[in-house]
Amino acid sequence: MQNRQIPALKESHNPLSINSEWIGREYCENCHFCKLFSAEPLGSDDANSPQPVDHFLFPSGSVIYNNNTHRKFIYTIRHGMVKLTNNAHNGGSRIVRLLGPGDSIGLELLVGNNSYHHTAVAVDNVDVCRIPVSFIKKTIAERPSLHNQISHQLQNQLDLADQWIVALGTGTARQRVAHLLLLLDGFFADGNGAFTLINREDMAAVIGTTVETVSRMIAEFKRQNILCKYKSKNSLYTCNTSMLNTITLNA
Numbered sequence: 001m002q003n004r005q006i007p008a009l010k011e012s013h014n015p016l017s018i019n020s021e022w023i024g025r026e027y028c029e030n031c032h033f034c035k036l037f038s039a040e041p042l043g044s045d046d047a048n049s050p051q052p053v054d055h056f057l058f059p060s061g062s063v064i065y066n067n068n069t070h071r072k073f074i075y076t077i078r079h080g081m082v083k084l085t086n087n088a089h090n091g092g093s094r095i096v097r098l099l100g101p102g103d104s105i106g107l108e109l110l111v112g113n114n115s116y117h118h119t120a121v122a123v124d125n126v127d128v129c130r131i132p133v134s135f136i137k138k139t140i141a142e143r144p145s146l147h148n149q150i151s152h153q154l155q156n157q158l159d160l161a162d163q164w165i166v167a168l169g170t171g172t173a174r175q176r177v178a179h180l181l182l183l184l185d186g187f188f189a190d191g192n193g194a195f196t197l198i199n200r201e202d203m204a205a206v207i208g209t210t211v212e213t214v215s216r217m218i219a220e221f222k223r224q225n226i227l228c229k230y231k232s233k234n235s236l237y238t239c240n241t242s243m244l245n246t247i248t249l250n251a
Contacts, residue, residue: 021057054130064120064128065106071116072133074106080126081188081196084118085205095206097157097164098123098198100188107154109133123198124235168207171248176207177217178247181227181239189238194230197237 058064064082065071081100085093096118099105108117110133140146167179180203188195198206203214221227226243230236 022054052132052135056128056130058122058126058128060122060124060126062122064122064126065116067117067119068115070114071106072109073130074104074109074133074136075120075128075130076104077101078127078129081123081198082126083121083123083198083202085121086118093119093205094208095202097161098184098187098206103157104153107150107157110136110150111154123202124196167248173207173209173213174217174220175248176209177203177214177221178244180207181221182241182244182248185239185241192230193238194236195238196235197227 058080064075065073067085067087077100079101081098082103082105083095084097084099084105085095087093105120106116136150140150164183167183168176170176171179184195184197185193197218200211200214200218203218204211207214218227221239224243226240226247228238228240230238
């Protein structure tokens with residue numbers, strides 16, 4: 001894929017996206033969908049034909065899609081972090097998963113669901129490919145081997161959801177914050193071991209506690225050098241995983 005200048009984020013008038021910018025139409029061999037699902041390389045005919053895969057940028061805080069809406073697109077994340085939220089009984093929302101590069105969202109549409117199960121929101125600036133469900137189903141029909149790849153991705157997301165429920169839904173608030181930092185480090189750390197620390201409101205929504213409690217725990221971990229800012233970048237942090245693991249095992 002050739003390097004190109006990415007224009008500044010701006011509001012799109014595309015009715016199928018919310019507060020996003022359409023970057024262009026991707027070629028299939030350049031789209032993450034092929035790397036994620038394809039069991040064999042594309043043929044030369046496919047490689048030379050543009051596919052209906054659109055490239056979007058979503059700025060931090062924008063909604064990629066809403067729960068129970070009936071769009072017909074799967075999104076693969078190229079860069080950035082996306083949170084999936086459910087509406088809570090008290091009128092608020094609960095973050096059920098955080099997803100990053102290499103993950104796909106909206107996969108429930110491939111198994112007979114007519115609408116999205118969650119609301120997907122960009123945590124930071126998010127770069128995605130948007131792929132029509134009809135195109136994926138057509139490709140699966142032509143290449144049955146893709147079915148196993150998609151089933152594997154769905155199972156991975158179910159396993160991750162189970163891990164989140166167990167790790168972030170039990171224990172003291174201190175243990176749950178420690179578990180969350182370990183998950184951020186394990187799934188979202190870059191090559192330098194640094195990860196984006198989500199805001200306190202999102203952290204509270206993930207582990208089901210108050211913002212004040214999260215702020216107190218984060219301040220404590222910083223004082224103890226369990227959580228350290230990475231160089232001068234405001235949102236990037238590293239953590240002492242050994243100390244965090246000890247916290248998760250001791251109330």
